[in-house]
Amino acid sequence: MFPGWVLKTVLFTPLIPLKHILVQQAAYGPKQKGTHEIANPIEIPVGKGIVGHVASTGKPLIIADTDKDPRYIVDDEHRKSELTVPVMHEGKLLAVIDSEHRKKNFYQPRHLKALQTIASLCAARIARSMAFEAMQKSREELLVLNMKMAETKFLNLRLQMNPHFLFNSLSSIQHLIVSGQTQKAYRYLTVFSNFLRSLLNFAEKNFIPLEQEIKIMTMYIELESLRFDESFSWEIKADESLLQEVVTVPSLLIQPFAENAIWHGLLHKDGPKKLFVHFKADAEDSLTCIIEDNGIGRAKALQIREQNINARLRESKGIGIIKERLALLQQKTGKPASIEFEDLYDEAKQPAGTRVRINIPYYNPEEL
Structure with missing residues (x-):
């Protein structure tokens, strides 16, 4: 390096980003303990001291006499002059390089130029390293996310x-x-x-055409209707605009809600029993699926389920898995979905069924 210089590099640390603390990470000179270690690293808040001031302004400083500058902070020993340069990349502070000397008026413009060149080289290397680490982290997070999505999809299939x-x-x-x-x-x-x-x-697919989802729903409800001697009437409909376009939805998403409506709402009801499923174009970026029954209502159904632990666990798992799938999809795509339950009542304020409204974003399979 340069004779008589004492170099120390101070960086933002991700350990305390909200406090905006600069942490000494490397040094050349008396503080150098080993190849990659320094003795007694110091921490400086952004805005405090000469180093903190440069970090906050993003502009270099030459201090000819530190005795006359109240911002000066003593590190391992008191030195008379200081040169501090920010390491910037695309307007963002990555680090601060700080050099001190025992003599007053030591640093000249040529020293500043040399340190700025070093700062530019450091910025490029640090930026590349940060970009690589971010890419690796994104890949790892994506891998974990895909594994979780596959697991919830498998659990959903097992339940069905x-x-x-x-x-x-x-x-x-x-x-x-x-x-x-x-x-x-x-x-x-x-x-x-x-x-x-x-x-x-469709077990291995994250998404299927809406038309296929409707066919699967139709077959499931028909099976349950046949099994229970066609004791309930049912209807599935979709807005024509949805069927005229290629709309994809998460596979096997709606069936658990229809199952709950049949098993916990309709089968315990006396009189006419109805199940209605409607896929409707809700907005430019989403569709809504409404599952509505005129059953006994959620409160009464809960009382009955409390007596049957298997039924209680099955419903909890089924809806829970769907919620987890939608949460994972939101984490991956940034597109939120929502599930709302509404208790229905007749004119006498008696329970008259349940309406479930599922808002499903339009997903692009290529982004998954």
Whole structure:
């Protein structure tokens, strides 16, 4: 380096960014303890001392006599002159290089120019290093995010193909055959096999066309309707504008809500039972799916579920997994989704069902 110079580099530390503290990271001279170590590193708040002043203004300083400058902070020993240069990249402070000398009036414009050249070289290296670290961090976060998304998608599929559903479906088919209802058994078996095939076909996909999601929903609700002797009426509709375009939605997203409506809302109700699912164009950047039933309501359903721990855990898991999937998608795309539950009441203020409103952003599969 330059004879008689004492160099020390002070950097922002990510450990205390909100306090804007500069931390001494490297030194050349008496403070140099080893190749990559310094003795007694100091911390300086931005705006305090000569180093802190340069950090706050982004402009270099030459101090001819530190005895006359009240901003001077003694480090390992008192020195008479100081030269401080910011390390800047694209207008952002990365570090501060500070040099001190025992003699007054030591630093000249040539010293400033030399240190500014060093600062420019350091800025380029630091910026490249920071960019590389940021890229590595983004890759690691993306990998973890993709793993979580795959896990929640698998859990969602497991819930839809749980042993109880498969066993009950096969038992229903067997009952229809034994009781001589062969046409109904054939219809049930056809829908059941198509439903399973669709689940498996789309199990590995994060997104599927809205039209396919509607088909899967239709098959699921038809299976439940057949299983319960068509004891409830149902309808699925979608705005024509949604079907005329290629709209993709998270795969197998709506089924758990329809299942809750049937099992916890409609099956415990006396009288006419209705299930309505509507996909509607909500805004330029999203669509809304409404699942509405005229069942017993959430409060009464909760009382019944409290007596059946399996039903309680299954609903909790199903909706929880969907919420986690949407949260992960928001983390990855920056597009928020929302789920709202609304309790419905009749004119006598008695529970008259539940309405679930799911707002789904328009996702671009290429960004995932």
